[in-house]
Amino acid sequence: ANSYLRDGWNWLDFIVVTTGLVSLLASSGSLSFLRVFRVLRPLRSLTVVREMRTLVNTVLASIPRLGSVGSMAIFLMTIFGIVGLN
Secondary structure, three states: OOOHHHOHHHHHHHHHHHHHHHHHHOOOHHHHHHHHHHHHHHHHHHHOOHHHHHHHHHHHHHOHHHHHHHHHHHHHHHHHHHHHHO
16 A cells, blocks of 8 residues: 555656666667756655655745735836836
8 A cells, every 4th residue: 555656756756766777777879868857866855854845845835826926026127127217
């Protein structure tokens, strides 16, 4: 019942490790696009450190709520830009 791949964070870990092994074993130029997945290697630490996972989940949950802050920032920059040109 408790499977390793039931957790989304473990899926990320699995994909990073698998693409790393495939790119290591197949060093030909045709699979060089797999090097892009090396960027995800630091995210493997999220599976080990529970507090870091909580922090990342909190930041990701707050992104949709930042829409009004971004709208206000764009509005103020537009107003100050217009005033600055006059």
